[in-house]
Amino acid sequence: MDTFTQLLSFITLPLVLYFVITTLVRRYRPKRLYVCSLDSQSNAYASLLPVDFYTKPQQPGNNDGGYVYPSDTTTVLEQLRMVVATLHAQRALTSLDPYNLIDLHERLAYTNSNDLVNWFTVQFNLFTGSISALGTDTHAALVQDARELKKLGCFALTEKNAGVLSGLLCDTIAYYNQDAEKIMIHTPTDDAKKCWISYAGNNDIEYAVVFAKWAQTNVSNDSKQVSVNTSIGKLFLTPHVVAIVVKIRNNGAVLPGVRIEECYTRSDFRSNSFGSLTFTEFSTEPENLLNRYCSLDTKTGTLQVDDCYPKLFFKLSNRLLVGRLCLSATAIVCAKMVLQLVRKKVYNSKRSQFSYITDHLQLMQQQICEMDYYFHRFIKRFKIDPSTSVDIEELLERHIDEILLIKAYIPPLCRNIVAKCRELFGAESLLAHTRMAESHASCYASCLAEGDSVVMAHAFVGQCMRKYKHMSLRNWRLLWLMMKILSTVPAHKRISYINAHQTEVMAVFQQIAEGIFQNQGIRSDLHSVVVPTAIH
Structure with missing residues (x-):
């Protein structure tokens, strides 16, 4: 018994000492004041x-x-x-x-x-x-x-059976018709039609960048390849998805082979005419294939892809990585604007005497400063000297984990901040000129668009476990989840297990993200979110 007690003390005392020291260091570590302006860096x-x-x-x-x-x-x-x-x-x-x-x-x-x-x-x-x-x-x-806005277009990626909650999937098919010397795009099932395509229902939109899975003859003789029936016979799906820029309208008239259905009236973003696109053996010129990372052999109809791009789809979808950062930037601005309105109203009235309100304002100011500091420090990595030869696509892929973290954490937190601000602002938050309802809708859309924030959080946790990142006692939820999966879940069932335990995975993500954002050594005060004076 004495030996066991000594062993237990030997193990627990260093852990207790570690937690005490780290807690004291975090609490009493000097933090520098961070002031974030609502204006952009360009000041224009x-x-x-x-x-x-x-x-x-x-x-x-x-x-x-x-x-x-x-x-x-x-x-x-x-x-x-x-x-x-x-x-x-x-x-x-x-x-x-x-x-x-x-x-x-x-x-x-x-x-x-x-x-x-x-x-x-x-x-x-x-x-x-x-x-x-x-x-x-x-x-x-x-x-x-x-x-120059002479040509307006849309981005046709999302499908009825493959949206922001489904991951990067694609069932629309494309192949080359050698007799017609055209690339054919076809929607094989109703689930494969392009849905919720921004502005596709607008008659001013004439072009679309369409993502489709490439089909060709079975050049690899792989028995596992999936076959599809096309207008030129039986073809086999390749693992590659291609991007093709096509003209879907001419002077407002929809071209043959395309059916466009506009979505019902929206409560928000009313100018965005969401639409669905269905292609029926739609033909387009081979030159419209976006071929920086692939090429088409028009003699055989075979897609040529460099060996260094084994997953062409992920290379093509890198624009979503940029979009996730753009959406996060707009979400932070929305949160700043709304917080300024509430703060002005509270501190110019008797509401400032209520600690419930002021405590919330102080917390939200701190959260906005933490997001703003991390975000702008991160995006400086993409500020590139034009004279240098840097591959932007490789730079994006190198920082995909941080982009996942930003998209999963910032838009949802900004949405929550705007929602709380609307509550504190009262009935006037319903008025159009306050832009609170508009900002709330924008933050909500930022959570969904170009990769759902929940899916991004799951992907980030998966990357942490795969790369053994953020492994520390502070992130004990991550350690516990990883130990449980490795010890009790068979390898072929681990993805299904993670998908079935979303609440636990989100708790893991929240602990990691809060640890990253809240331990940057910065603090805010009443004037940390500064709005510049508009120039008439």
Whole structure:
């Protein structure tokens, strides 16, 4: 018994001492004051305000001059054209690299409606950015027209059976018809039709970047290949998904081989005409294949993919990584704006005497500063000197774990902050000019779009276990989950186990994320979130 007691003391005393020391260090470690401005780093936000911002009839009792942002498609498109013209005049759109796009999203999130920001990210990151990153010189003219809004497009990835909760899947097929000398795109089942495609239902949208699984003759003689019946006979699906830029309308008329159905009226983002795309043996030129990482042998209809890109789909979907950062940037701006309104109202009234309210404000200020500090420190890695030869795609892939963390943590927390601010603000949060309902919808959309935040959290935890990252006593939930899976779950059932225990996995993620964001050595005060004075 004495030996057991000594052994137990030998094990437990160092652990207790470790926890005591680390707790004291974290509590009493000096933290530097961090002040985050609502303005972007470029400090040129005022010129992007709508032209009638100061002349539109004002509404009494509001904080932004009475301006209510329009949500009808025609007006939003007009404002988008004016904003893009201003950005071109400032030479702000000469590059579509990640850092520049993120900076532009911050500028727009403060000065324009969420409808405009949403259209901007679809046009410049998903559509134009995809063609620029995945295409070659063949597509340079289309990229230039898209930059100038002469050609408007959408990003057709999501399918009815493969959305933000399903992961990166694709059932739409594409193959080469040698007789017609065309690439054919086909939707084999109702579950394979492209759904919730932003702006696809808008008649002004003429182009789409379509993702489809490539089918060809069985050149590998692999008996496990899945076969599909096509207009040219039996073909076999390859493991590769390709991106093809196609014209779906001509002067507003839908082209043959495409069926477009517009979604029902939305309660938010009303200018976004979501639509579904169904392709029936739709033909397009071989040159429309975005072929930076693959090529098409028109003699055999075979897709040629370099051995260094075994999973072409993930290479093509790198635009989603940029989009996740852009959405997180706009979510932080929304949280800052809404918090400023609440803080101004509370500290100019008797509400400041209630500790329930002020405690919440202090907590939210600290959370926003932590997110802002981590986010802007991270995106500096993408600030690249044009004279250097850096592969942006490789840089994105190298930091995929941090991008997963940001997308899984920041938009949901910003959504919760905006929701709490609406509660503290009272009934006035329903008024349009406060933009609280609009900001709430934007944060919610940021959680879902371009990769659901819950799915991102699961992927991040999976990466931590796979790479043995963040393994420490502070993250005891991760250690416990990993030990339990390794000791009790067979290898072939581990993914199913994780999917069936989402609550436990989310608790693991939350512990890791809070440890990362809350231990950056920064603090906030009443004036940590500073809104610049608008320039008339």
